[in-house]
Amino acid sequence: MAFAIEFFLRRLSQGLLIVLLVAFVIFTLLRIAPGDPIRIILGPMATATAMEETARELGLRDPIPIQFGRFVMQVAGGDFGHSFIRGKQGGASGGSQDGAMELSQRASVMDLIATALPYTLILAGLGLLFSFLIAVPIGLAAGLNPNGWQQKLGLYMSSFFVSLPNIWVGVVLIYLLSAKSGLLPAIGYRNIAYAIIPALVVAIEMSPVMIRAISVSIASNVQEAYFNVGQVRGISRNKMIYRHVIRNAAVPLLNVFGAQMIGMLLGGLFVVEYIFSFPGIGLLTINAVFQRDFPIIQAVAILASAVLVLINILVDFASTTIDRRLKF
C-alpha cells in the first residue's frame, strides 16, 4: 500500500510537469506559427483596425507568458475556455467581420469535447477490438512456432499492414465496402455500423506492432529453459503456455501497449476521423488546426498528453503487480 501511494504521488507529480510542458510548447507554437485566427474569425477582407481590435478583445496581443499564465489559471479552475470559431450549436462559423461572436454565443471547449468524446471512444474501442482479433491469434501462433510457417505469416502480415498508409486504406475500404458493395455506411456517424470501416482502418494500422510484440515476447519465453523444464516435470504444454508463458510475456506487452499503442491510436484516430468525417475528437481537432481555433487545440493537446501520462503510469503499476521484481 505504501508503495502504491508513493508510486502514484511520484509519477503523478512527474506527469503533471510533462503535461504542463506539453501545454506550454503547444501554446507557444500555435502563436508563433503562420496563420492568424483573427483572419479566420473575421473573414478575408477584414480591415487591419478591426483585426487588431478583435485580437485585443481575445487577449492575443498580450505577451505569450502572460497569455499562458492566464490560460493555466483558467484550466486549473476547470475551464478550457470557449472556441474562437464554433457557435453554441457546435458548427464552425468563422468569417463574420461584425467581430468575434459574443462569449455567450461561442461553444465551450469542454462541451465540444464532451460531445465528440463518445464517438472517439466507440471508434477507439472497436478499433482495439479488431486489432486484438487480428493480432492475438497471429501473434500467438507466430510466437509459439518461431521456426514454423506461422512465424513467417506473422512477419509478412505485419510487414504488409505496416506499409499501408491509413489514408489509402481508408479510401480503398470505403470504395470497396461502401461505395461498390453497399455493405456498410462509411461517412459520418448515425449508428454503430458507421464505425466499422474506420475501426478496421485503425486495426490495420495498429495490428503490426501488436503482432510483432506478441510474437517476439512469446517466442523469447518459449525458448527459455523453464518452458521445457516445466514440461519435463509433467506440466502440459498448454498449461505452461497459459499459466507461465503468457504471464511472463505480459510485462513487455503491457509496456508496448501503454507506450506505443495508445500514442499510435490517438494519432491514427485523428487521420481516420478526418477521412471518414467521423464526428469525434480527431475531426474536431483537425478542423481546429485548419481554422486556428487555439482553445480547442490547446485543450485536446493537454487532455491527450494527460491520457498518455496516466496510461503509462497505470501500465507501470500493473507491471509491478505482475512482476514484483519491478518494484525495486
Add this chain to the structure above:
Amino acid sequence: MNTTRRRFLAGTAVVGIAGAIGTPAIFGKAFAQASNTLIFAAAGTVTGSWDPSSHTVAPQITAEGFLFGRLTLCPMTPDNPGEILPDLALSWSQVDEHTLEYKLREGVTFHDGKPFTARDVKATYEYASDPGRPASAWYPGRVDVEVVDDLTVRLSTKAYGYPALNFWYVSSFLPILCADDVANPDTLKQRPNGTGPFKYVGTTGDQINFQAFDGYHGGKPMIENLIWTYVPDANTRVLGLLNGQYHLTERLEPEQYASLSKEAGIKTDRSLSSENKYLHFRCNKPPFDDVRVRLAAFHSIDREQVLAVVGEAGQASNCHISPVKFGFTDVEGYPDYNPAKAQALLAEAGFPKGQGLPEIEYITSVGFYPKTREYGELISAMLQEQGFPVKLTTLEPAAWEEQLYRRADGQGPGHIVDVGWITGSPEPDLVLRPNYHSSFALINGINDPEIDASLDKERNALTTEERLKVLQTETLPLIAAKAPSISLFSSVFLRAMSDKVDGAIFFPNGPIDLSKATLA
C-alpha cells in the same frame, strides 16, 4: 465454461457466415436517406452571423442563395453575361443619371409570414450600402431608396455623386432582408429570414437544415428537406457521393471529376465560374514596382502549359475579368508567352538575364484551389528560366490567407501571390475596384493614376453601352498593359451529383437553384 478448440472454431464459423450473409441484410439500408431529403456535401461552411452584410464569405453566399430573394436574377452565361431576369422585381428602368426604378412582385412573403414590400427594399439597400457594414465593399457606395408605393422603389445615388447605373447588376447580388429584422440586428444575426425557396430550420454541429418554403412565390420546391453538411476533405465528399450518403457535391479536383464522369449513377456538371485565377505582384516594392519587370514576368509564363496542368478546372481567357462578367473581352495585345520580349524588358529595367534581381517569393496555397502547387512549380521553373530567382512558398489555406492581403503599413509579404476572386454578379467593378483602384488595391498595392482614372470613367458612364465600350477598349486593355497582376485563366467549377437529382441550376459564383429540382 471452458473454451475448446472445437467451440472456438464453431463460434468463428458462425460469425463468418453471419458476416457473409447477414451483413447486407443488417446494414444494407443503414445509410439510405429519408425520402425527399437532399444532402449537399459542401466544401465550406457559413459564418457566425446570418446577416448578409456582415461577411464576404463564398460558402455563405451559396447558403444565402437557398434562403433569400433578390430584386433581379443574373444567370451570368458566357453567351449573354449582361442578361437580367426578374426575381422580386418584375421590371426595372433607368429614370435619370442618378435614379433607377424597380416595380416589385406582389404577394411575396418572408419565411416568418410577413409580406414583402418596398419598405423592405429601402431598409435592405440603405443598411447594406452603409460604409460601416463589413460587406459594403461589394456595393458601389451609399444609396437612398424612395418608397413610391408598396410595390415601387426608386434607388437614388444623387446625394453621393455617382451614377445609379452602378446598381444595375449589383441588384442581382444583394439579398433582400425584412425591414423589421434590419431594425433589430441581433435577430438578423441569429437566423435568416428571406423570401427564397428554402427556409432555415436549424444548425446541428456541421450540418445546416433547410426546409421547402410553402409560401415561395415560385411555388413550393419539390425537394422537401435540404441538408447542408460541411465535409472539408474532397475525397470524403466524393466517396460519400459514391456510396449514396450524399446527393450533391462541389469543388471537385479535375481527376475526381474525370473519374466520376465514368461512374454509373453519377452526373457531373462543369460550368464556367465568375472567378479568374491571378498572380498578383506586390507593386509597391521592388522589383515589381517597375512595370517592365512585371511585364517581363508576364511574358515568361506560358499560360497554355499552366492550363494543361489545371485541366478541366480552367478555361483560357485573356482578360482580368471572367467571361461571365459584364464587359469581358478577349483583350487585344494581352501579354503572351514571349521569352525574347521578357529578356528585352529585363535588360531595359536594368536586370539583364535577371542579374541583380532580389530573391522573389511566390506565395501560393494548397488544398483550396485545384492544382495550385503543381502549376506553381511550373510557373516558378518558367520564371527561373528567364532569370527570375523565384522561391515558391506553399502554405495551407489559413497561413496563406494571412499572407494574402496588404497590411496596415501598406506592404504584403512576398512578391507574387496566387489567388482567385469570385463575385456573384456580372458587375465587373466587384473585381476591378478592390484589386486595381489605388484606394483599395487589397493585394497588389498598385497606385497608378491612369488606372484609377479609367476605372472612374467606366464607373461614371451614363449608359450600359457607353460603359461597355470604356471597359472593353480602355480599362481592361490598360490593366493588361500595366500588369499589376496576371490573370492566368478563368476557373471552371466541377460538381457531381446522384443521377436521382434533376433540375438543379448552378450559378457561376457558387449558389445552386434547387427550387425546381427533383430527387427521384
